[in-house]
Structure formats: C-alpha cells, structure tokens
Amino acid sequence: MDELVKVAVDVMGGDNAPAEAVKGAIEAVNEKENLQVLLVGQAPLIEKELAGCTYPKERVTIIPAAEVIETGEPPVTAIRGKKDSSIVVGMKMVKNQEADAFVSAGSTGAVLVGGQVLVGRIKGVERPPLAPLIPTRDGxxxxxxxxxxxxxxxSHLVQFARMGSIYMEHVVGIRNPRVAIVNIGAEEEKGNALVKETFPLLKACxxxxxxxxxxxxDxxxxxxxxxxxxxxxxxxxxxxxxxxGNTLISKIKGAMVSSxxxxxxxxxxxxxxKKVLKSFDASQYGGAPLLGLKGLVVKCHGSSKAAEFKNSIIQCIQFKNQEINGKIKDHISGNVEEN
Amino acid sequence: MDELVKVAVDVMGGDNAPAEAVKGAIEAVNEKENLQVLLVGQAPLIEKELAGCTYPKERVTIIPAAEVIETGEPPVTAIRGKKDSSIVVGMKMVKNQEADAFVSAGSTGAVLVGGQVLVGRIKGVERPPLAPLIPTRDGxxxxxxxxxxxxxxxSHLVQFARMGSIYMEHVVGIRNPRVAIVNIGAEEEKGNALVKETFPLLKACxxxxxxxxxxxxDxxxxxxxxxxxxxxxxxxxxxxxxxxGNTLISKIKGAMVSSxxxxxxxxxxxxxxKKVLKSFDASQYGGAPLLGLKGLVVKCHGSSKAAEFKNSIIQCIQFKNQEINGKIKDHISGNVEEN
Known part of the structure; x- marks a missing residue:
C-alpha cells in the first residue's frame, strides 16, 4: 500500500475562503484513501464548515492559525510579521516534514516569498518557477x-526546462515531453538577448x-x-x-441572442x-506548483472553487509518489542521468 | 480639395503576390479620389493583373522592380544586395518624397531594416515601433x-507611448486616448526592471x-x-x-458538429x-504602421488579401492629411505643446 500523503491546505486564502477550500479538501479525502488533509486556519470557522460533512475523521486534522495574510500586503513584511498566519504555519509544516505539500489560494506574492524563505530551495535550484498547466487544442x-x-x-531558464520536463513526464504522464522556448520567430537566430543566449544551452541539454x-x-x-x-x-x-477566451465567448453569446x-x-x-468552455478553462487542472522547493507548494487561483482545491490536493499525491523532488535534485545538481 | 496622396505598394510581397496587392490597390483608388497608387514590382506581372480592371489610369502607375526579397533572407544583406527589389525601390521613393507612403506584405525583417536604413528616422526618434491595431470587445x-x-x-517606451497616442487620436479618431503599459499586476510597484523604470517616466508625461x-x-x-x-x-x-482565437473557434465548431x-x-x-469572427480578426484593420520614420511605412500580414491591402492604403491618406509625422516631430523633439 502507498504511504499516506499529508497535504496542508490554507483554508483562509482566496476569494471563497474558507468554505470552498474546506469543501475541496473533504472531497479529496473522500476520493483518495492514501491522503490526509491538514486544514490550516481559524479553527472555529473550519469547525463550522465541517459540521454536517461526512468524511474519515482520522484523515482530516485542523491546524489552528489565527492570522490571515491579505492579498494587498507587501509579501516580505507579511511573511516575517504574521507568524501565526495560515500561510506561515502551513509552510513551516512542509519545512519540518509534518506535511508533504501545501496548497493555497492566498496572496501570490506571499506564497512565492514564503516558499523560498520558509520551505527553502532544493540544493542547486537557483530560482523556483511557478508552473501552471494551460489548456491546448487536445490536452x-x-x-x-x-x-x-x-x-x-x-541558467534559470535551463533549470525551468529540466524541472518542467520532469513534472510533465511523471505527474502528468506525457512520455518524453517536447520542450520549447517562447520566441518571436521559429528560426534559431531570432529573439531577444535572453532567448538567444538560452537557446544553445537548451540545445546542449x-x-x-x-x-x-x-x-x-502555436x-x-x-x-x-x-x-x-x-x-x-x-x-x-x-x-x-x-x-x-472570455471576450470572444461573451461576444459570441451576445451575437447569438441578438436575433x-x-x-x-x-x-x-x-x-x-459549455463543453468547449470547460475544456478551455485553466482552473479545472488545479493550481500551479512552485517547483524546486524542499517540499511541494501549490498556488491556486484566488477565485478557486472546491473543484480546483480538490484537483490541486490530489495532484500532490502523484507528486509525492513519483518522488519528483528527488528527480529534480538528481537532474539539477549536475548528475544528469537518464533512467 | 485635398492634395493627392501617393502610396507605393509592394506587389511582390506576401503569400498572395501579386494578385491581391494589385486588386486591393485598384479597389482603393476606385474608392478614394485623392489617392494615387504606385505599383512596385515586376512590370509584366502587374500588367497582366491590371488587364481587364476598370480604374482611373492617371492615378495608377507601374514602377518596375525586377528583384524580390524572400521571407527567409537575412534582412540586412537583402536590403543592401537587392537594389532593384520592390522593397528597396518603393522605400527609396518615400525617402525621395516621390511617394508619401509604402505598403508591403513582404519580409517583416526587410521592411523594418529598410524603414530605418532607407527611409530613415525622424530626428529625435530613437527606435521606430511597429504598431498594429488589435480587436477588443467593442473597438x-x-x-x-x-x-x-x-x-x-x-526612453524608447516613452516615445512609443507618445507616438501611439498621436496615432490613435488623429488617425483612428479616439479623443484623449488612454495609454497603459503592459504589466504583471495592477499596482505601481509591480513588474520587471524595464517596466518599473518606465512607469514614473510615463506618469510624468x-x-x-x-x-x-x-x-x-484586460x-x-x-x-x-x-x-x-x-x-x-x-x-x-x-x-x-x-x-x-483560432483554437477556441475550431474547438467550438468541432463540438457543434459532433451531434x-x-x-x-x-x-x-x-x-x-461569422460576424463575431470577422470583428475579432486583426487583419480587417489593415497593416501596422512603422511609426517615427520620415514618411510612412505600413507592414501588412504575409497572408493579406485585397481587403487588407485596400484598408492599409486608405489608412495612409488619413496619416498624410493629419500630418502625423509633423505632430510626432513636435512631441518627440522635446517641444511638447498641447494644442
């Protein structure tokens, strides 16, 4: 049997806190047996949301955190000052290996700063990138x-390419994923200084x-x-x-009902x-992992509903079971070996 | 009566050369009385396209140019080497004031290099930007x-803001156009080094x-x-x-015909x-002006059809009549005066 994966969830972050985060977490534990959720936030609010829900009690734990970091706060000050906030408490659990992952729809700035300062980078990783999945024509x-x-x-972009490749192969399940760099033309000599310098480095990987x-x-x-x-x-x-997407859809709808x-x-x-719109909605794929940290941090959209929280939490199981951080460590530290 | 505006048209550029460029030019002269078009390219091909067309002979002139600059060619080499190409011949006419404007769907690189090297920048303009109109919800x-x-x-971005503002006000007709800088957040302190440095400069304009x-x-x-x-x-x-836009539309179409x-x-x-798609198709607005040159250069999409050539050519009349270059000169040279 797989080991239990522990995911700390920031129930105070996002526009729909705490209801949707709690709901998503409960849906996730009810669906996955090898999952434990740690609900981080103001205990009375969490208890109120849990009342009446059916779920395995032994796999849902409340972790009290009285403070809340607001979206507008300067991230560094907030992380330093609010020691009892859901973001700081949750991230420290990841740092202390009391949790495998932390999922938050709170302030992007605070999550990025907290990830670096509290959780810390894997040795050799220069900058941890935020990496969402975006919808395409067929995937x-x-x-x-x-x-x-x-x-x-x-050098940062080269690390992004390596970490992204590992994630797509082992979490999303795309074999030998195609890696490309965004440029303003298809030819090798095109681009700005950054891309021109990065291209040969990627080619040499x-x-x-x-x-x-x-x-x-494209x-x-x-x-x-x-x-x-x-x-x-x-x-x-x-x-x-x-x-x-939004503008085009609203124009199409408007045009249709005009006759x-x-x-x-x-x-x-x-x-x-409706089917098309759903398949082209980035939020259905869950939040974006902040890669390269000693532990997993996932940033959800501020507007996340239960489904996005649930998907983000479930994503953490695959991340842990596939030992993504071990793979990142192996590749980034220069000991590049193909399996 | 307005002065006759002379527009040189590169009939050898783009995927649909020479037919669509010639067709668009003829439609433009037939619609606008104060317009003369100079068709630049291989004379036998142009004569063949003109045969059977009805148009005011005195306002359509063939300017022979035997060579063609291909899309893949290194721009600097092409502009220097192919003296008898439609791009070089047409741009030289603008430089020598034999034409007010040059419209081309040819190699973007060659048009950009030619604009700077052959037509030349207005005194004080540091870099001429390419500035297309893009569709929005209602405009x-x-x-x-x-x-x-x-x-x-x-400093370049500040000049772009000034030139763009003049263009939108006097060519497109938007009074006191709202100027914004693209950033990754709405707050003033957000952004990369370039945007952070540019923001206060724009604020001070x-x-x-x-x-x-x-x-x-947004x-x-x-x-x-x-x-x-x-x-x-x-x-x-x-x-x-x-x-x-393309992917979303093709997904919608695909989903519709599946039942x-x-x-x-x-x-x-x-x-x-169909109406929505047309209103959201950038090509209907004509090509993009390369602003800040001593004369007007307009770059059309490589895939342009007659309608885009026609719109691009007609745009040149407004540009000339509104004396856009005189206005750019006044604002950029530092003698900023409100009218």
Missing part, C-alpha cells in the same frame, strides 16, 4: 515560469527533448508540452489566454459550447 | 511595439493620458487605447491573440458566429 501544456522570477537569467522555438500563436495548438519562458512573458501568456434565429440556435448549441 | 486598441525593437530601453498598468487579461476588454510594451512582449500578445442537435444549432448560429 494541456506546462507554462514555466509564469510569474515567480522576473528578469531571469539563461541531453536530458530533455528540446524541440526549439515556439511562437505564441501554444494553444499544443505544439510543445513544456513552454519555457521568463516570468513576465509567462504571466502575459497566462492572462491573455483568459482574456481573449430570433440566433437565439434558437444558441439553445441547441449550448451543451456543446 | 480597437493600438499595440506598440509589436516586434520591431527587442530589448528596448525605458503631460502630453499623454497615462492610466497606469494594464494586465494582459487588453481584449479594451481597458486602454494605446498598449505600450517592449517588442518581445508585444509580439507574444499579437500572436497569442490569433492562436487562442445532430449541435449541427442544426450550428446552422442557425452561423451568421452570428
């Missing part, structure tokens, strides 16, 4: 880095399946499995995905449309 | 710079309506009229717009869907 790709490290250097440049146009088509880019660019990609003919048609196509 | 925004100058400096940061998510919603960014980021935005109910609905919503 998902990993976008790495998508907001953790602006003004990154070429024998432990990843580097396929060259990818233009932003990302939604799924032309690569691991999309390597600097955090500013990654953040723009992630947010524009959402923005273009009787369209209204009737809209009723008929509604189920198909 | 268009100007994306500046979208591929001309990677690794730009803060009294001649533009600077509204602060814009996140990529671009399609039309939250700003002039979207300032560095070329790498701009290129990613432009291409991802296209990529997400009988959906098929029937699809037939009914087809006209509405």
């Amino acid at each position: 998902v790709s990993l976008l790495i880095d998508c907001g953790a490290n602006v003004d990154a250097r070429p 024998s432990d990843i399946n580097f396929v060259g440049n990818i233009e932003a146009r 990302i939604p088509n799924g032309d690569a499995d691991v999309i390597v880019c600097e955090a500013f660019v990654g953040n723009v990609i992630l947010k524009l995905y959402e923005g273009v 009787v003919r369209g209204k009737l048609g809209a009723l008929l196509v509604k189920p198909s449309l | 268009v925004s100007l994306l500046i710079d979208c591929g001309a100058n990677v690794d730009a400096r803060p 009294s001649d533009i309506n600077f509204v602060g940061n814009i996140e990529a998510r 671009i399609p919603n039309g939250d700003a009229d002039v979207i300032v960014c560095e070329a790498f980021v701009g290129n990613v935005i432009l291409k991802l717009y296209e990529g997400v 009988v109910r959906g098929k029937l609905g699809a037939l009914l919503v087809k006209p509405s869907l």
Whole structure:
C-alpha cells in the first residue's frame, strides 16, 4: 500500500475562503484513501464548515492559525510579521516534514516569498518557477515560469526546462515531453538577448527533448508540452489566454441572442459550447506548483472553487509518489542521468 | 480639395503576390479620389493583373522592380544586395518624397531594416515601433511595439507611448486616448526592471493620458487605447491573440458538429458566429504602421488579401492629411505643446 500523503491546505486564502477550500479538501479525502488533509486556519470557522460533512475523521486534522495574510500586503513584511498566519504555519509544516505539500489560494506574492524563505530551495535550484498547466487544442501544456522570477537569467531558464520536463513526464504522464522556448520567430537566430543566449544551452541539454522555438500563436495548438519562458512573458501568456477566451465567448453569446434565429440556435448549441468552455478553462487542472522547493507548494487561483482545491490536493499525491523532488535534485545538481 | 496622396505598394510581397496587392490597390483608388497608387514590382506581372480592371489610369502607375526579397533572407544583406527589389525601390521613393507612403506584405525583417536604413528616422526618434491595431470587445486598441525593437530601453517606451497616442487620436479618431503599459499586476510597484523604470517616466508625461498598468487579461476588454510594451512582449500578445482565437473557434465548431442537435444549432448560429469572427480578426484593420520614420511605412500580414491591402492604403491618406509625422516631430523633439 502507498504511504499516506499529508497535504496542508490554507483554508483562509482566496476569494471563497474558507468554505470552498474546506469543501475541496473533504472531497479529496473522500476520493483518495492514501491522503490526509491538514486544514490550516481559524479553527472555529473550519469547525463550522465541517459540521454536517461526512468524511474519515482520522484523515482530516485542523491546524489552528489565527492570522490571515491579505492579498494587498507587501509579501516580505507579511511573511516575517504574521507568524501565526495560515500561510506561515502551513509552510513551516512542509519545512519540518509534518506535511508533504501545501496548497493555497492566498496572496501570490506571499506564497512565492514564503516558499523560498520558509520551505527553502532544493540544493542547486537557483530560482523556483511557478508552473501552471494551460489548456491546448487536445490536452494541456506546462507554462514555466509564469510569474515567480522576473528578469531571469539563461541558467534559470535551463533549470525551468529540466524541472518542467520532469513534472510533465511523471505527474502528468506525457512520455518524453517536447520542450520549447517562447520566441518571436521559429528560426534559431531570432529573439531577444535572453532567448538567444538560452537557446544553445537548451540545445546542449541531453536530458530533455528540446524541440526549439515556439511562437505564441502555436501554444494553444499544443505544439510543445513544456513552454519555457521568463516570468513576465509567462504571466502575459497566462492572462491573455483568459482574456481573449472570455471576450470572444461573451461576444459570441451576445451575437447569438441578438436575433430570433440566433437565439434558437444558441439553445441547441449550448451543451456543446459549455463543453468547449470547460475544456478551455485553466482552473479545472488545479493550481500551479512552485517547483524546486524542499517540499511541494501549490498556488491556486484566488477565485478557486472546491473543484480546483480538490484537483490541486490530489495532484500532490502523484507528486509525492513519483518522488519528483528527488528527480529534480538528481537532474539539477549536475548528475544528469537518464533512467 | 485635398492634395493627392501617393502610396507605393509592394506587389511582390506576401503569400498572395501579386494578385491581391494589385486588386486591393485598384479597389482603393476606385474608392478614394485623392489617392494615387504606385505599383512596385515586376512590370509584366502587374500588367497582366491590371488587364481587364476598370480604374482611373492617371492615378495608377507601374514602377518596375525586377528583384524580390524572400521571407527567409537575412534582412540586412537583402536590403543592401537587392537594389532593384520592390522593397528597396518603393522605400527609396518615400525617402525621395516621390511617394508619401509604402505598403508591403513582404519580409517583416526587410521592411523594418529598410524603414530605418532607407527611409530613415525622424530626428529625435530613437527606435521606430511597429504598431498594429488589435480587436477588443467593442473597438480597437493600438499595440506598440509589436516586434520591431527587442530589448528596448525605458526612453524608447516613452516615445512609443507618445507616438501611439498621436496615432490613435488623429488617425483612428479616439479623443484623449488612454495609454497603459503592459504589466504583471495592477499596482505601481509591480513588474520587471524595464517596466518599473518606465512607469514614473510615463506618469510624468503631460502630453499623454497615462492610466497606469494594464494586465494582459484586460487588453481584449479594451481597458486602454494605446498598449505600450517592449517588442518581445508585444509580439507574444499579437500572436497569442490569433492562436487562442483560432483554437477556441475550431474547438467550438468541432463540438457543434459532433451531434445532430449541435449541427442544426450550428446552422442557425452561423451568421452570428461569422460576424463575431470577422470583428475579432486583426487583419480587417489593415497593416501596422512603422511609426517615427520620415514618411510612412505600413507592414501588412504575409497572408493579406485585397481587403487588407485596400484598408492599409486608405489608412495612409488619413496619416498624410493629419500630418502625423509633423505632430510626432513636435512631441518627440522635446517641444511638447498641447494644442
């Protein structure tokens, strides 16, 4: 039998705290037997949410934390000052190996700072990237880095490529994932200084399946499995995905209901449309792991509902069982060996 | 009566050369009386395309150019080597004031290099940006710079903001256009080194309506009229717009025809869907001007059809009549005066 995986969940973070985080955690333990959830936050609130729920009591534990880090707070000050906040308490549990992973929909800045300062980096990892899965035509790709490290250097991007490749292969299950770097043309000589310097380094990596440049146009088509880019660019990609999708969908809906003919048609196509929208909604894949830390930290969208919390928590089991951090350590420390 | 505006058209550039460029040029002269088109390219091919067309002979002139610069050619070598190419011949006409503008769907690299080397920059302009209009929920925004100058400096971005603002106000007709800089958060202290350094400079500009940061998510919603960014980021935005749109539409179409109910609905919503797609298709707005040159250079998509050539050519009339370059010169040279 698999070992029990312990996931600390920040129930105070996000727009729908604490209800949706607690609900998602309960759904996860009810679905997976080898999972224990540690609900971190204000105990009376958590108890209220748990009342009336059915779940295995021995695998759900309340970890009291009285303070809450708000979204607008300067991250470094918040992490240093609020020792009894759900983020600090949860991350310290990961550091002390009382938990295998920490899942939060709270302040992105605080989660990034806390990950580095409290959990700490795996030896050799220069910068831990935030790496969400994004929907493509027929599947998902990993976008790495998508907001953790602006003004990154070429060596950081090479580490992102390696960590992303390990994640896609062993957590998502894509064999020999295609790794590409975001560029403004398909030719090798194109790009800005960062990309031009990084390209030959990636080409020289024998432990990843580097396929060259990818233009932003080809990302939604799924032309690569691991999309390597600097955090500013990654953040723009992630947010524009959402923005273009939302605007286009709202325009289509608006146009359909502007005529009787369209209204009737809209009723008929509604189920198909709904299916497409769901498959193109990034939140269904769970939160984004912050890779390269001594333990797993997963950042969920601020607007997460129970389903995203549940998916994020379940993702942690695979991460632990596949010993992702051991693999990252082996590859990053320079002892690159193919299995 | 308005002065005759002379537009040189590269009929050898793009995937549909020479037919669509010639067709678009003829449609433009037939629609606008104050327009003369100079068709630059291989004369026998142009004569063949013109045969059978009805148009005012005195306002259509063939300018022979025997060579063609291909898309894959290194731009600097091509511009230097192919003196009798349509791009070099057309740009020299702008330089010598034999033409007011040059429109091309040819090699982007060659057009950018040619613009700088052959046409030349307005005194004081550090880098000429490429600035396409992109569709938004209810209109268009100007994306500046979208591929001309990677690794730009803060002073360049400030000039982009000024030039873009002039263009949106006087060519597109948006009064007091809202200028925003692309960033990864809405707060002033967010961003990479370039954006952090540029933000206070933009804030200090009294001649533009600077509204602060814009996140990529809010671009399609039309939250700003002039979207300032560095070329790498701009290129990613432009291409991802296209990529997400295409993938989403193809998924919607696929889902609809997967059931009988959906098929029937699809037939009914087809006209509405088509209207939305057209309004969200960047190519309908014509090509992107390369701003800040002594004369106007417009770069069309490589896949341009007659409609895009026509719109790009007609755009040149407004550009000339509004004396955009005079306005750019006034603002950039430091003599900033409000009208």
